[in-house]
Amino acid sequence: MGSEDIWILGSNMTKFGKHPEKDVLDLASEASVAALRDAEMTMSDIGVLGVGNLMNAGAGIGQQLQKQIGQTGVPVFNVSNACATGATALRVAIMAVKAGEADVGMAVGVEKLAGAGLLGQRGPKPQSETWEPSGRFGAIGSTEGRIGTNIMPGVFAQVGMEYGHKYGGTSFELFARISEKNHAHSTLNPLAAYQKRFTLDEIMNDVMISYPNTRPMCSGNCDGAAAMIVVNDGKKNSMPAEVQKRAIKISASVLTSDPWEEGCQILPDVNTLTRNAATQAYEQAGIGPEDLDLVELHDCFATAELVHYDNLMLCEQGGAVDFFESGAPWRDGAKPVNVSGGLQSKGHPIAATGIANIHEIVMHLRGEAGDRQIEGAKVGLAHVIGLGSACGVHILEKAA
Amino acid sequence: MTEPDNSALIKQVPFVDYLVLGEEPYLISNECNQCQARYFDRRNACARCFGDQFTKVKVASSGVVTSFTIVEMGPVPYVSAVVDCDGTPVRCTLIGVDPTPEKVQLGMSVELTTYSMGEDSEGTEAIAFGFTSAR
Numbered sequence: 001m002g003s004e005d006i007w008i009l010g011s012n013m014t015k016f017g018k019h020p021e022k023d024v025l026d027l028a029s030e031a032s033v034a035a036l037r038d039a040e041m042t043m044s045d046i047g048v049l050g051v052g053n054l055m056n057a058g059a060g061i062g063q064q065l066q067k068q069i070g071q072t073g074v075p076v077f078n079v080s081n082a083c084a085t086g087a088t089a090l091r092v093a094i095m096a097v098k099a100g101e102a103d104v105g106m107a108v109g110v111e112k113l114a115g116a117g118l119l120g121q122r123g124p125k126p127q128s129e130t131w132e133p134s135g136r137f138g139a140i141g142s143t144e145g146r147i148g149t150n151i152m153p154g155v156f157a158q159v160g161m162e163y164g165h166k167y168g169g170t171s172f173e174l175f176a177r178i179s180e181k182n183h184a185h186s187t188l189n190p191l192a193a194y195q196k197r198f199t200l201d202e203i204m205n206d207v208m209i210s211y212p213n214t215r216p217m218c219s220g221n222c223d224g225a226a227a228m229i230v231v232n233d234g235k236k237n238s239m240p241a242e243v244q245k246r247a248i249k250i251s252a253s254v255l256t257s258d259p260w261e262e263g264c265q266i267l268p269d270v271n272t273l274t275r276n277a278a279t280q281a282y283e284q285a286g287i288g289p290e291d292l293d294l295v296e297l298h299d300c301f302a303t304a305e306l307v308h309y310d311n312l313m314l315c316e317q318g319g320a321v322d323f324f325e326s327g328a329p330w331r332d333g334a335k336p337v338n339v340s341g342g343l344q345s346k347g348h349p350i351a352a353t354g355i356a357n358i359h360e361i362v363m364h365l366r367g368e369a370g371d372r373q374i375e376g377a378k379v380g381l382a383h384v385i386g387l388g389s390a391c392g393v394h395i396l397e398k399a400a
Numbered sequence: 401m402t403e404p405d406n407s408a409l410i411k412q413v414p415f416v417d418y419l420v421l422g423e424e425p426y427l428i429s430n431e432c433n434q435c436q437a438r439y440f441d442r443r444n445a446c447a448r449c450f451g452d453q454f455t456k457v458k459v460a461s462s463g464v465v466t467s468f469t470i471v472e473m474g475p476v477p478y479v480s481a482v483v484d485c486d487g488t489p490v491r492c493t494l495i496g497v498d499p500t501p502e503k504v505q506l507g508m509s510v511e512l513t514t515y516s517m518g519e520d521s522e523g524t525e526a527i528a529f530g531f532t533s534a535r
Binding site for chain 1 (some may be wrong): 415473491506517524528533
């Protein structure tokens with residue numbers, strides 16, 4: 001990753017869930033101020049600010065946040081990149097610090113989504129008296145339901161089913177068991193939106209959303225924010241020993257989009273760009289998947305988690321089912337995945353997610369993850385994907 | 401006197417412009433002249449090779465289901481699927497098949513079919529497509 005290393009000095013996430021009494025700025029402020037305190041800094045130290053918020057992408061949330069916690073005149077980059085928005089905000093801060101334009105960058109992701117309903121669904125078009133073709137397909141009406149589906153649970157269900165068609169071994173029960181794992185993990189995470197353990201029967205008999213994903217197998221819309229302070233070597237070395245001791249090295253920071261693949265404009269290909277991001281990240285970090293002590297991956301749906309075992313090369317190509325069956329991704333397994341509870345139970349306030357999953361890794365590498373601590377964790381990977389698509393992969397290491 | 405042209409009495413329009421109506425309806429793609437990548441939408445250029453010349457090419461009307469889901473959020477469950485039509489992936493809704501995991505299978509053979517969506521205020525009938533179990 002070049003000659004100079006980038007470090008996380010401050011990191012925070014709010015509790016995910018319903019925050020009816022707080023607005024977007026309350027949540028963003030809470031995470032930002034806590035991250036600054038964690039780094040023993042103030043807004044006067046921040047040289048660049050990357051802020052992600054998807055639902056108000058045109059509202060300049062970054063500047064609105066500054067107006068609450070500190071207007072210092074530094075550049076603000078308001079970003080929106082689907083579910084990878086938070087990771088994109090962090091990439092912006094990291095790039096600015098790497099480029100030497102700032103010594104300290106802050107990234108913030110915030111979303112209020114509780115009660116937002118299904119995403120990816122478009123409202124009905126105004127009814128015309130006659131059939132009027134419109135759009136790139138010249139469609140005379142909504143294609144939703146008429147030509148398959150665009151809604152997220154349906155798209156990601158097909159992503160998992162496609163894996164099953166290619167390699168075999170998948171079943172409704174297998175996908176439900178992945179969800180059972182993440183919900184079990186969530187019981188140890190006080191910041192998760194849902195901390196309820198479900199039995200396999202409960203998961204399989206819950207409301208079917210889009211086969212094979214039932215309701216507990218889908219990520220929950222909720223409110224939340226996460227913030228992170230990144231610095232260069234010089235800044236880190238100027239900080240008190242206590243702060244330096246808790247610094248976490250960003251060994252790789254990668255953002256990819258989806259390259260053309262056969263069929264990628266029919267069913268989104270979430271695989272190739274994830275594999276590409278992972279390959280680049282392992283190369284940047286000089287670390288292989290075998291070195292990872294824990295992984296937070298983008299389980300927006302149970303069906304998605306399975307394919308990313310493979311895409312992140314936690315198993316051999318085509319071996320995701322065997323990998324899961326081996327027990328490896330459970331918190332006491334060989335390669336713990338989503339010990340935070342994952343998006344299915346921790347919740348998925350979209351723009352916060354890409355920073356929150358990195359925060360989870362930071363907590364373990366610092367040895368501050370409490371009851372869910374993966375003992376002796378030294379290296380972790382965080383993955384996020386936004387449909388469309390954008391994929392962020394970060395590899396973090398405990399300071400030597 | 402020429403015979404009256406009855407076909408003009410019932411005007412039909414396809415649901416999307418890549419559905420070609422007629423005796424045997426079929427789907428048509430924009431195929432890149434340079435790399436043969438196929439697209440169903442209106443194109444500015446090829447996302448694979450950046451070429452900007454395309455030819456309209458007929459897509460095979462039968463294939464196998466390579467992925468599906470049963471969407472159960474609306475009033476009526478339906479099957480969304482990807483069908484590999486002789487090498488060209490097509491997104492569609494499966495019709496005439498029970499929307500249950502027992503009846504819909506990965507790898508099942510399906511074929512193109514069309515149905516009426518009704519008429520507009522000028523009496524023009526809209527025709528949509530789906531895929532159904534192969535005979």
